[in-house]
Amino acid sequence: MRRNANRGATRRVRAALGTVIALCAVTAVLPGAASAETTAGVRGAGDRETSVQKISLAADGTPADGDSGDASITPDGRHVVFASAADNLTPDRPQEGDEVYLRDQRADETRRIGHYDPIEPPVISGDGAYLGYPVPWMRDVKIYLWQVRTGAIGGLDCWPGCGQLSLNGDGHHAVYVVTPRPPASHQRVEFQDVFTGAKETIAEFGHRRPSRPSLSGDSRHVAYQDGEAGDVFVRDRTDGITHGPIEGPSKEAALVQLSEDGGKVVYRSGPDTHVHDVRSGTAQLVPNARGVAIDPTGxxxxxxxxxxxxxxxxSLALRDLSTGTDEIVSxxxxxxxxxxxxxHGRDVVFTSAADDIVPDDTNGTSDVFVRRFH
Structure with a gap:
């Protein structure tokens, strides 16, 4: 699943764009010596060497001149999608405002994807082939998809008012929430085949609170929440059975994420985080912690x-659920x-306005960083 529903603490310094979206792809190949500001390797708490890299940099390697954030990373760590209000990340910047960028760590290049009215963060498929995000359209919201290799632009047939997007491993399937305009007071979680347009209703609610759907890499499982009741469910699309509330009847829960392999569901309840095993039905408790994300393997x-x-x-730590050991992310x-x-917890992408994560960070804005565990 590729989704990012939590906007975090990214600061916005430019006004959101209008309702018309003009998508394009501009590639900036960053100079090898200046393409990343990186710290030297040190040992993490889990005894893995670690280094950190700032990736929201200008084309010539100088600091970005605007805030960046809302980042997601692919399972192989190669692609990072993020939003930025900077004007200098790629050579061509036609107008001011937030834009979506795709960073290819292997090729050492950054592409500008298109204008971004920050309704929700951009998402990327597990293999890095597709990315998408909702945009204002007339009085409603549409979801646009962009094919990384060809630059082809398309959209999901989910009009009107669709958002909370999650893509599967190859970007061929999507789940999202359809929320009609008021006075309607209902919504539904919907699954769609991107290429055929075939749809399947996963759940319907008589309210408009967030459902936060999360799709497994093989498209079999969909996790979602009833935001009003405080319940988390998992739908098995193969056998048609919905499991839940997985947290049990005696407490409220909020969904965080379904792992890419569909085996683990992370949810928060009270001050604690729980990692639910879909196959066994048991949950692992992580006390006094606010779960943020889980790696694709769970x-x-x-x-x-x-x-x-x-x-x-x-402020951020990575827990190995098998050993119980922690590694410091920031x-x-x-x-x-x-x-x-x-x-396998090799890379963590995060946002920070701190000026001492990498040397000579003097731009005074929020930046996107990747912590690498070797």
């Missing part, structure tokens, strides 16, 4: 301690959303 949990003001606590104030962790 082994590594990105979380924020509930008391980040404590000088001894990091000690400085930072935020992240779902789809922030690559497979």
């Amino acid at each position: 082994r590594y949990l990105l979380y924020a301690p509930n008391d980040p003001a404590d000088p001894g606590q990091p 000690r400085q104030p930072a935020s992240a959303g779902v789809d922030a962790v690559s497979a």
Whole structure:
């Protein structure tokens, strides 16, 4: 699943664009020596070497001149999609406002995808082949998809008022929420085959609170929440059975994310985070922690301690659910959303306005960073 429903703490310094979207692709190949500001490798708490890299940089390697954030990373760690209000990340910047960028870590290049009215963060398919995000259209919202290899632009047939997008592993399937305009007071979670347009209703609610659907890589499982009742469910599209509330009848829960393999569902309840095993029906407790994301395999949990003001606590940490050990992602104030962790916990993408994560960070804006565990 590729989704990012939490906007985090990204600051906006430019007004949102109008309702017309003009998509394009401009590639900036960054100079090898200046393409990334990186710290030297050190040892993490889990005994893996770690380094951190700032990726929201201008084409010539100079700092971005505007805030960046809302980032997601693919399971292989190669592609990062993020939004930025900077004017200098690629050579061609036709107008002011937030835009979506795609960073190819292997090719060492950044592409400008198109204008971005920040309704919800952009999402990317598991293989990095497709990305999409909702945009204002007339009085409603549409979802646009962009094919990375060809630059082809398309849209989902989900008019009107669709959002909360999640893509499967190859971008051929999507789930989203359709919310008609008021006075309507209902919504539905819908699954769609991107190429055939075939649709399937996953759930319907008589309210408009967030459903936060999350789609597994093979498109079999859809996790979602009843935002009014505080319940989390998992729909098995193969056998047609909906499981839940998975947190049980005695407490409320909020969905965080379904793992790419469909085996684990992360949800928060009270001050704690729970990692539910879809196959066994059991859950692992991570106490006093705000779960943020899970890696595609379901082994590594990105979380924020509930008391980040404590000088001894990091703002983001990565928990190995098999061993119970933690690795520090950022000690400085930072935020992240779902789809922030690559497979096996190797990479974590996050946003921070701190100026001491990498050397010579003097632009005074929020930037996108990738923490790498070797």
